[in-house]
Structure formats: structure tokens, C-alpha cells
Amino acid sequence: MKELDIYAIDAVLPQTQCEQCGFKGCLEYAKAIASGEANINRCPAGGEVGIEQLSQITGFPIIPLDETRGEHVPFEIAVIDAKRCIGCKLCVRACPTEAIVGCGKHLHQVDEDRCTGCCLCMIACPMDCIEMKRVGRDWTKEDADHARKNYKIRNIRRAKRQEKAEQRLQERSSQIDKKAFLLSLMKKAKSE
Numbered sequence: 001m002k003e004l005d006i007y008a009i010d011a012v013l014p015q016t017q018c019e020q021c022g023f024k025g026c027l028e029y030a031k032a033i034a035s036g037e038a039n040i041n042r043c044p045a046g047g048e049v050g051i052e053q054l055s056q057i058t059g060f061p062i063i064p065l066d067e068t069r070g071e072h073v074p075f076e077i078a079v080i081d082a083k084r085c086i087g088c089k090l091c092v093r094a095c096p097t098e099a100i101v102g103c104g105k106h107l108h109q110v111d112e113d114r115c116t117g118c119c120l121c122m123i124a125c126p127m128d129c130i131e132m133k134r135v136g137r138d139w140t141k142e143d144a145d146h147a148r149k150n151y152k153i154r155n156i157r158r159a160k161r162q163e164k165a166e167q168r169l170q171e172r173s174s175q176i177d178k179k180a181f182l183l184s185l186m187k188k189a190k191s192e
């Protein structure tokens with residue numbers, strides 16, 4: 001089997017980062033296709049057109065969309081019902097493109113320019129106050145490129161935040177160790 005170019009595959013994936021394919025984002029699905037782990041028919045967002053493009057790139061035959069992964073639906077974006085939102089931020093954590101703005105315990109809104117229609121916020125919302133609204137136009141290659149960039153930036157920011165949190169934890173635990181050591185010395189000195 002010829003070696004497949006992961007980035008060429010990723011370039012034709014829609015980049016909504018919806019995870020319906022069963023992988024953590026489009027690039028992971030592209031890797032799975034390239035390694036032969038996954039078929040080319042698992043992306044509902046790309047639909048039949050996407051399968052044709054993947055077939056051209058990979059040389060794999062065209063097969064019908066695997067509808068157990070979901071249906072192909074027209075481009076939609078999320079809308080938050082302000083009256084029911086409790087500002088819990090679960091949608092913010094779920095969003096792959098940082099499209100939801102707001103702060104803790106306050107209303108959250110969707111930045112339409114960043115929303116990919118992935119539905120992950122709607123799934124995460126405990127108040128059922130997010131709905132998907134049809135946009136009335138197709139999802140374009142430009143939209144996909146914009147979403148890929150936003151997703152990458154979000155992942156870099158998350159990794160940095162995670163690294164800082166781990167550093168803080170390490171610093172705190174070494175301070176605790178030092179404190180415990182000093183206390184044990186004091187105890188020992190008292191008992192002598």
C-alpha cells in the first residue's frame with residue numbers, strides 16, 4: 001500500500017471538529033485513514049462530496065456514508081437562550097474553536113464567525129438552552145481553513161494552561177515537602 005499524506009487528507013476534511021467520526025478532531029481522523037485504521041465514510045459533516053474527495057486522494061473506493069456516525073445536515077450554528085443560561089461554562093470547555101464568549105455565572109454568547117456547528121456545546125449544556133440554527137449557506141473551504149486555525153490556537157492555549165497548572169502543583173507539593181521536613185526536624189529537636 002502506498003504511503004498516504006495525512007495533511008492532504010486533513011485538507012479536505014471539513015474541520016468542524018465535531019468528533020462524529022469517533023476521533024478527537026479531523027487531524028486524528030486523517031491519521032486513522034492514512035494508517036488504514038478507519039474507512040473514508042465516517043464524516044457526516046463532509047457527506048458524500050467529502051467521501052469522493054477522500055477517495056480521490058487515497059485511492060480507496062467510494063462507499064456510502066456510515067450513517068451510524070450521523071447524518072449530513074446543512075451548515076448550522078449554535079444559539080444560546082440567555083434566559084435559561086446559568087453561566088456554568090461547560091459549553092466553553094466543550095467548544096473546539098473558542099466560539100463561546102462570556103464569563104462564569106454570566107450569559108454566554110456564540111461568536112458566529114468562529115462557530116463550526118459541531119454541536120459539542122449543545123451536548124455539554126446541562127440546561128438544554130443551546131439550539132442549532134440553520135445558516136442558509138454552505139460550509140466552505142475558507143470556513144474549514146478558518147476553523148482549523150482556531151482549533152490549533154485553542155489547543156496550544158490549553159496545553160500552555162495545563163503546563164502552568166502542573167508547574168503550580170509541583171511547586172506547591174515541593175513547598176509542602178519542605179514544610180513537612182522542617183516540622184519533623186522541630187519535633188525531633190523537642191524530643192531530644
Ligand code: SF4
Pocket residue numbers: 013014015016017018019020021022023024025026027029042043044045046
Ligand atoms: S468534521 Fe467531524 S466527523 Fe468529520 S473528520 Fe472532522 S471531527 Fe471527524
Ligand code: SF4
Pocket residue numbers: 080084085086087088089090091092108124125126127128129130
Ligand atoms: S453550558 Fe449551557 S448553561 Fe452552561 S454556560 Fe453554556 S449555555 Fe449556559
Ligand code: SF4
Pocket residue numbers: 077078091094095096097098099100110114115116117118119120121122
Ligand atoms: S459554539 Fe457550539 S456548535 Fe459552535 S463551534 Fe462551539 S461547540 Fe461547536
